[in-house]
Each structure stands twice: as C-alpha cells, then as structure tokens.
Amino acid sequence: MRYAEKIRIPHSPAAARSAAAAGLALAIGLTATPALATPALATPALATPAPATPAPATPATRTAAGTEAHSGLDRYYDQRLSWGTCVQSSDDTTGRDLDAAGVQCANVTVPLDYTAPRGRKITVAISRLKATDTRHRIGAILLNNGGPGGTAVESPPTVRKAMKEVGPRYDIVGFDPRFVGRSTPLDCGWPVSFPWFSAGAGRAGFDRHVALSESLAAKCRATNASVLPHVTTRNTARDMDVIRGALGERKISYLGYSYGTYLGTVYTQMFPGRYDRVVLDGGIDPRAYGPRLLRDTARENEQALSAWAAWAAGRHTTYGLGRTRTAVLATIDRVMAKAARGPLTVGTAPDTFRLDDTHIPTLLFMGVADDTDTSRAFLAEQVSVLSKAAEGQQSALSPEFTEQLRFALTGEGSASGSVQTAIICGDVPAARNPELYWRDIERARAAHPLFGPLTENIGPCAFWNTPRENPTQIRHDAPALIVAATGDPRTTYRGSVALHDQLPSSRLLTLKGANRHALYGEYGNACVDGKVNRYLETGRLPGKDEVCVK
Numbered sequence: 001m002r003y004a005e006k007i008r009i010p011h012s013p014a015a016a017r018s019a020a021a022a023g024l025a026l027a028i029g030l031t032a033t034p035a036l037a038t039p040a041l042a043t044p045a046l047a048t049p050a051p052a053t054p055a056p057a058t059p060a061t062r063t064a065a066g067t068e069a070h071s072g073l074d075r076y077y078d079q080r081l082s083w084g085t086c087v088q089s090s091d092d093t094t095g096r097d098l099d100a101a102g103v104q105c106a107n108v109t110v111p112l113d114y115t116a117p118r119g120r121k122i123t124v125a126i127s128r129l130k131a132t133d134t135r136h137r138i139g140a141i142l143l144n145n146g147g148p149g150g151t152a153v154e155s156p157p158t159v160r161k162a163m164k165e166v167g168p169r170y171d172i173v174g175f176d177p178r179f180v181g182r183s184t185p186l187d188c189g190w191p192v193s194f195p196w197f198s199a200g201a202g203r204a205g206f207d208r209h210v211a212l213s214e215s216l217a218a219k220c221r222a223t224n225a226s227v228l229p230h231v232t233t234r235n236t237a238r239d240m241d242v243i244r245g246a247l248g249e250r251k252i253s254y255l256g257y258s259y260g261t262y263l264g265t266v267y268t269q270m271f272p273g274r275y276d277r278v279v280l281d282g283g284i285d286p287r288a289y290g291p292r293l294l295r296d297t298a299r300e301n302e303q304a305l306s307a308w309a310a311w312a313a314g315r316h317t318t319y320g321l322g323r324t325r326t327a328v329l330a331t332i333d334r335v336m337a338k339a340a341r342g343p344l345t346v347g348t349a350p351d352t353f354r355l356d357d358t359h360i361p362t363l364l365f366m367g368v369a370d371d372t373d374t375s376r377a378f379l380a381e382q383v384s385v386l387s388k389a390a391e392g393q394q395s396a397l398s399p400e401f402t403e404q405l406r407f408a409l410t411g412e413g414s415a416s417g418s419v420q421t422a423i424i425c426g427d428v429p430a431a432r433n434p435e436l437y438w439r440d441i442e443r444a445r446a447a448h449p450l451f452g453p454l455t456e457n458i459g460p461c462a463f464w465n466t467p468r469e470n471p472t473q474i475r476h477d478a479p480a481l482i483v484a485a486t487g488d489p490r491t492t493y494r495g496s497v498a499l500h501d502q503l504p505s506s507r508l509l510t511l512k513g514a515n516r517h518a519l520y521g522e523y524g525n526a527c528v529d530g531k532v533n534r535y536l537e538t539g540r541l542p543g544k545d546e547v548c549v550k
Contacts, residue, residue, distance in 0.1 A: 043231055074252070077245030081106040086127060086153070087181065094154050099480060101157040103129045107247050110178070110239045122331035124239050125182035126175040128247075129156035133168040139276055140171040140249050141536070142240060146258030146282070146518070148233070149420030159255065162521025162529060166537040170253070177236045177263075179419045186227060186419045188220040193413030195421065198361040198454035199441050201340040205358045206441065210434045210458055217425075217463035229468050231422040234268060238268040241274060253277040253536070257518045258491050261482070262289050265499065268478035277539055278480035279532055281520050282488060284495035286474055290428030291461035295440075297492055298448035298455050304368035304489040304515040305329075305450075311373075312380045319380040321387065331387050336450065337361060340388040346389045346405070347397045350417050353405045360386065361454045362408065369490050370525075371515040421460050428471050429462035437462070479505040481535050481542075483528060487515035500545075507541045511549035525550065 068160045086105035087095035098105065108124045111117040131137045143152040143159060149549055152174035160167040171203060179186035195216050199206035220228060240263075244252040256264040261280035268275055284293070309328035312321050322328040336357055338344065343354035344531075355363075363386075367379030381398060388395050397405070407413045431437070437458040444452025484496030493510075500508040516523055520532045527548030535541060 031159060031347060050132040051073075073114075073242070074110075074226055076110060076117070076242050078111070079109055079246050079453070081108065081126075081246055082392070083128070089347040098127060098154065098157070101129065103127050103156050105182075107155065107183075108175075108239070108243050110242050112236050114235060122178060122184035123174055124184075124243065125153050126173055126243060127153040127158055128174075129158055129172045131169055131171050136169050137171075138166075138169045138536075138539075139251065140173050140244075140247055140252055141253040141255055141277070142243065143172065143174045144254075144256040144260035144263055145179070146260045147180070147420055148177070148259045148263075148423040149180050149416055150259070151176045153182055159521060162533075163535055163536060164529075166533050169537075171247070173243070173247065175240075177423075179198055179231055179422070185415060186224055186231065186422065187415035188216070188223050188409070188418040188422075190216055190414040190417055191411045192216075192221060192331075192409065193407050193411060194417035194418065195452075195460050196362060197358045197457065199438075199457045200357040200453060201336075203438070205356070206434075206438055206453075207459070209358065211459045213458055214463045216421070217460040220422065220460070220466055224418075224422075228422055228426060228428075228465065231419065232467065232469065233263055233266050233423060234270065234427075234469055234472060236263060236423075237270050240267055241271050241328055245276060250274075251276040255279045255520070256281065257520075258282045259284065261491070261499070262286060265474070265478070265482070265503075266472045268480070269472050269474060269476055272476045272478075275478075277536055278478065279483065279520065280480050280499070281483040282518055283482045283484055283499040284491050285495040285498035286472065286502070287498070288495065289471070291424055291430035292456075293424075296455070296456040297489065298444060299450040300487065300492050301365055301450060301451045301455075301489045304371070304487060305332075307371065307378060307487075307515055308368055308376055311376050312383070315380065319384045321380065321383055332364070332383065332450070335383070335386045335390045339386075344386060344389040345386050345394060347402065348394055351397060351402045353409055355386070355389075355405075359409070361446070363404075364488075365451065365454060368515065369517040371487070377391060425461035425464035426467050429466055430459070432455075432462050432463065434458055434462065475500045477505045478503045479541055480507075481532065482506050483509045483519050483532065485511045485512075485514040485516045485519060485523075487513070488517050489515060490517040505541075508545040509542075510545070510547045511550060512547060 019283070083104040083106045085095065086098035086103055105125065105127045107362055108126055109121050110124055112120040112122050143155050145152045145155060153176050155174045156172040159172050163170065176183045178184065195213055197209060199209055251274055254264050254267065261282060262284040264278055264280050265286055268278065306325060306329065310325040310327045313324050316323045321331045339355060339360055340357040343356040346353050346355060363382060367382065378400065382401055385395055385397060385401065437456060438458040441453045444456045482496050482500050484493050486493045496508060500506050509528065511519055511525055511528055514523065519525060519528050521529060525548060531546060531548070
C-alpha cells in the first residue's frame, strides 16, 4: 500500500508520504526512500479554525442501486469553506511552503458517523492550488498518497509540476483523510510507531509479536473506542464526496497511489456518476484488500532484493557487502543469523538502537520499494551498518537512518501507526486465531525464509472489533487509467491486472522492468508521465492497454 507504502508511504507523494505512510510503507506499499524516513514530514495534527458548524442533518439514504445518496446531508455538502493560510504554527515549514506556492487551506466539516449526522462532527483538512488557465479550466482533481494514513495537503505544488502544461487547467486539491495529519487527530498512545514486524526465526519472536499486537489493539480500544468504528475507507469516500460538494463541483477527478487506488475504487462504487478522470497508480485488487494484504508479496520483494544485491555488488568498494549478488545476499543471511541469536546494537550514543531478526526484514522490505540509485544507496548504507554490527563493530548512523529507526522502534509516530492500523482493521475483518498465522508463517518460511515470516505475520487487526460495514464490492464499471510497474514489490503487478479485469472500461498502463512502487510524477519516466497527462488533458482513455519501458 503506500501501506506500506515514512521509513514514502510517500516526498510528494513521495516526499509527503508522511510518517504514517512510512510505517505502512509496509503494509500497503509506500515507497521506502530516505526522504520518507524523516518524521518531520509528518504534519503536526494541529487544529485550525473550522468553518461554522452546519445545521443538523438527517441520516444518509441509499439509492435503489445501492450507491450513496446525500439526502439529509445538504448542510455538509453546501457548507461555505473559509480559505486562508496553510500555516498552523511558528515552526510549520510545510504551511509556509504552501503559502509561498499560492496554495490556500481550509477545513471541511463532516459527521463522525454518517448514520447519525446530528451527532459528533470532525474536520478534514484540505488544500487547493487553483487553476490559473481559467479559460480552459477542466475542473478539480483530488489527491490521495496512499498509506492508508498518508497526507496529501502538502502535495498540490508537486502534482502541478508533474502535470506540466495541463496543470494550470485544474484546481489541484490535497486532503488529509479523517484522523490523518491536519485533520481531527487520532492517537492510541502506542509505544511503537507501527506494528508491522517479522515473526523472526522461531516461535519466540512470533509469540512476542502476538502479545504486542494484542496490547496495541487494547490500547486503541481504551483510548478511542467511540471513534474507531468510524475510521474506515468507506467513510473517507463519503468525506470525499462532501469535499466535492463543498467545492461546488458536479464531478471531481482523482489521483490516488497505492492504498489510494483502493480508496478511489471504493469512491467510484459508492458514488458513480460523480467522478470525471481517475488515475490509480499501483493498483490494489479490492478482493484482496484487508489486514493481510501483504500476503503473497514475498516473491516480488525477494526479486527486488536480489536486484538491489546485484547493484550493491557493483559498488563493493563503497559498501563492502560482497563482490557478487550471491555474496551480498550471503551478507544479509549472516546478519539475520547473528540477529536471531541476540539483538544487534547499531549507532553511537546518544542514538543507539537494538535490532533483532524481527526488525531487520522490515527495514529490508521498506528499502526495496524503489530501485532508484538514491534509494538503493540508502539501503546499502543501512546493510553496511548492520553487517558491521553483526561483527561487533558500532558505527555512527546517518541522520536519515537515525530518524527511520527512531520512527520504527519508538512511539514517536504513534499517531501515524494508530490511524493507519485503524483504517485497515476497520475495513475488513481479520482471522483471529494466532495458530492460523503461525501455520502460514511456517509454510511460507520454506520458500521465502526472509520475507515470508513478515508478510504472513499477525497484527493488531486479529484483536480488533468487527467492522460495522461489509467491504465494498465492485458492482459498477469505472473507466479509470491504472498505472503499474511489473516489479512493484508493494501493490504487486498482479493486483493491478486484477483491478483492471474487474473494471472492463479501464486501461492498464504498464511500466516494464522497474522494481518501483508509485510511478506518475515520482519515478521520472517520461513515457508514463506523458500518457497520464494526455489522459488528464483530454479525458480520453487510450484505445487499448499501453506499455512503457524503464
């Protein structure tokens, strides 16, 4: 997902894949780049003045087709937004950058519970970079950077740049989904920032993770029981439609990455007829979405790791990891074996961390989601540090690696992990028997000893309350443009193909030869960017599926 999608999920999407995205850069598949490793990218959840509270509304109704109608919610749809500065505090550099780029920000008021709109209200933070070519204005495009739990308020300037000549013809609108970033916050007060670790080499590591997962779920119930049932993708889709109405748009276009492809798909099913152009980058098969979305991704991650190992072997004089692909992978095996016997200490005072065989696969997993030289170098630096630690040598960590470990191993990003987990667990029920996970881990370990115990591991969703709504089913065709790389280690290419098959009017734009999660405007492939921009400009999908090469 960018679920997986800080330690990328998302820079602009890449830079702005907040700490939340980072943590779940595992889960659904955000990209693991050094930029995402910086918790500073996680926008403080500070409150800004909200629009006047709308008058009470009656519960939403449903049409005969089963899609959402907003009868009784008119005060939400018709609210007047108070646009102004994006700066929320004296140290809000993101807000200052947005102001300097001409972006304005506002809060949209939505009901916590759409079945009880007279009850508690929350706010969803949005930003807008207005069209400058008003004579040829196409409309508004809404952005989601994945996660789940990724922010997008900061993204309009970067997306405008990616859109090139067509950018000035759109109002580009970023939003932080409910309980994310600058929206009404949620934080369970976790001692770790996210719960996605490996089971390690044996039963003891798995049992520790079962206990951790159960305690994290209990912590969320103790602190946010009244809110958790409403932290769902379907409610975020409802919020998106309120945003559309509050913007005064009859239809709205959409650009979503990773988990954002699932959110976009859900929106097309709940609100058919209310969207225009839809780009889904890094597609998720809706039938496979849920707490165990990472299942069956071990093969793609091992292939990406192998490709990285070949890259690192060509730079042995820099990183000292081995002169061949096999030698580099053997270095990782040695590190894992040592970590299984006892935690490795990395870093120097005051920044020291202890990593065992449950942590290291997570770092590798996040490190292979981007095959650019910059990201590969960042992973090579990490493995070099781990290799030295396995030999009893401690070395200073880079600021980026320090921030990544601090995010992963402390509660610094508790809010990010809390909301990301709450969304996933609130959408689809998880299997509850720990022994089922253990059996799956043992089966996966035989073929995939490094990543199998990670992608099959248990999480807090096994101890979560049952979701209040059933998962969304695809019942309506949607003419979307699906963008995918053949070597995507997060939301695998198989997922994009499956989504394409379920939306017959969609088109699949394939990038061959890239082990990369999230492409448009981020990867720098002129073919992909050009074809997406042509669609955004004309509104016409290609006549057939198309292919670009790395």
